[in-house]
């Protein structure tokens with residue numbers, strides 16, 4: 001079957017909080033004719049941040065996808081949040097995108113969350129272009145940010161533009177490929193840039209950067225290399241093709257300049273997305289990404305669910321085949337088929353119904369009931385499992401209780417719906433207090449969740465103080481044999497087994513394996529043993545937190561024809577596990593955060609001293625003029641309320657960002673506090 005060739009770009013916008021992702025995306029909507037007025041983050045009038053909480057807080061919380069068109073190409077664009085608590089949004093977007101625009105603040109440069117997202121993009125093999133934004137701001141310095149990119153990200157940053165004028169005078173860019181200037185004489189977004197010769201004062205710098213560009217591209221192209229060495233002019237088409245190749249291969253990242261807020265630099269950014277970033281057919285990722293082919297059997301990945309008035313919308317990326325309205329699709333994760341009632345392309349203010357999606361498309365499906373984030377939708381006759389999207393482990397939790405007793409059911413229902421949307425939220429239950437435990441990535445995420453409960457679901461809850469989500473683990477191996485025997489009861493009360501526990505590396509979780517041979521324990525009881533072990537591990541031994549990073553081996557056992565049962569084996573396993581762990585050097589693990597504080601030098605001593613008092617380990621410090629940046633690892637427990645102290649310490653002038661780093665052994669003092677509080 002023939003399909004009309006199309007130019008398609010699936011692109012994410014990623015960066016640190018406040019770099020200007022949403023502002024840039026709003027301009028893109030305007031310049032592509034998708035919206036007729038420019039939404040502004042500051043007045044809460046954006047198309048992209050449409051949630052009332054996003055508008056009020058002035059931050060993006062949920063990633064949002066839109067389809068726009070630019071010079072004949074279709075661009076599916078996902079604006080992501082910069083705050084680390086919502087990082088699952090970046091992860092799942094990068095999982096399904098082919099390229100990304102990374103936005104940098106022209107003053108702050110490479111910020112921590114930009115670095116984290118950059119590494120994520122590396123991990124997912126997503127080619128990027130860099131957009132150095134906010135060049136209108138006082139203190140903005142394009143080339144310093146480029147240098148920081150090289151330093152902190154180790155990237156081969158390829159300057160494609162140079163800014164013309166700085167700070168308030170920033171008015172245009174030199175386009176190094178075309179060796180021309182583009183000037184925006186007014187802030188007015190409806191005026192296209194004016195072309196002009198490269199300003200004299202920038203000629204030397206522009207030539208120098210263009211030479212570097214040409215040399216870099218020529219390195220991989222013999223024809224260009226010859227021309228370069230002979231000092232001949234480069235065939236521009238060949239140069240462009242070579243540059244695209246270098247970007248797709250991840251060898252270089254083109255760097256552009258602009259000020260989204262002042263409507264400067266957006267048109268060339270859109271050109272760059274089309275010119276340099278890959279389409280579905282160019283993607284060179286391996287496993288989990290079948291080749292883009294509209295004629296093969298269907299393979300699509302659900303990457304996001306959004307509840308709405310008209311039911312849930314499931315956002316999918318189609319990798320292979322086609323999907324029509326009314327089709328029945330096979331969910332490889334649930335093993336069941338579901339019917340797709342409708343297909344939608346998402347635009348700024350509206351949804352456009354589509355009859356059919358093709359390989360490469362990103363769109364929303366309505367009608368699916370059982371599909372979750374990370375599930376693969378495919379053809380029943382050709383089942384495939386695309387690489388899923390795993391949610392990070394929560395590090396913090398709060399206890400919540402409905403304010404009205406009758407609301408318990410409403411609360412459960414609302415939470416279930418919220419969990420479907422955000423897989424990085426978890427719910428649990430505190431047996432002792434009867435309270436619901438809501439866990440997640442940070443204080444902001446939980447605060448937003450509680451507000452959503454209220455505003456969207458009408459459930460008012462009382463919220464406890466945030467608590468650290470500890471873990472437990474073991475430090476050495478131990479082996480225990482246990483016999484479960486009840487004389488009083490009837491049949492089914494006998495089980496004997498031998499368990500061994502062994503420490504595993506951080507992040508391995510709990511692995512269970514049976515090494516029983518010769519039917520010492522009948523095969524039908526083995527799953528019960530695993531259930532017993534996992535239940536006991538979940539309940540924890542030392543301080544009541546889940547035990548992780550250990551291997552549990554079932555080595556041997558015995559049974560009675562008449563007196564054994566699955567329940568007996570489950571109970572025996574739990575008892576054996578508890579004893580084995582108590583002999584295996586149990587240890588409490590606490591989440592340790594990577595903290596980066598930026599402060600005027602005069603407060604440096606106070607900031608560092610305060611971090612030390614919080615059991616922090618300072619492992620790096622850089623100075624840039626009168627501003628110092630301190631890098632530290634600090635237990636999360638000690639970081640509650642940090643925002644208040646760091647402001648007080650620095651008269652409100654220091655800023656910080658933190659994110660989960662690792663689980664580390666908690667000192668005895670922490671263990672004792674928890675145990676005595678229980």
Ligand SMILES: Nc1nc2c(ncn2[C@@H]2O[C@H](COP(=O)(O)OP(=O)(O)OP(=O)(O)O)[C@@H](O)[C@H]2O)c(=O)[nH]1
Nearest residue numbers: 017018019020021022023059060082134259260261
């Ligand atoms: N001066 C100036 N301010 C800008 C520019 N771009 C964005 N801003 C401002 O920076 C602030 C943050 O912009 P956003 O677009 O919300 O940033 P974001 O990257 O989407 O932030 P999150 O979604 O919360 O991660 C807003 O006050 C914008 O008006 C720019 O080019 N120049």
Ligand SMILES: [Mg+2]
Nearest residue numbers: 021022059060
């Ligand atoms: Mg935003």
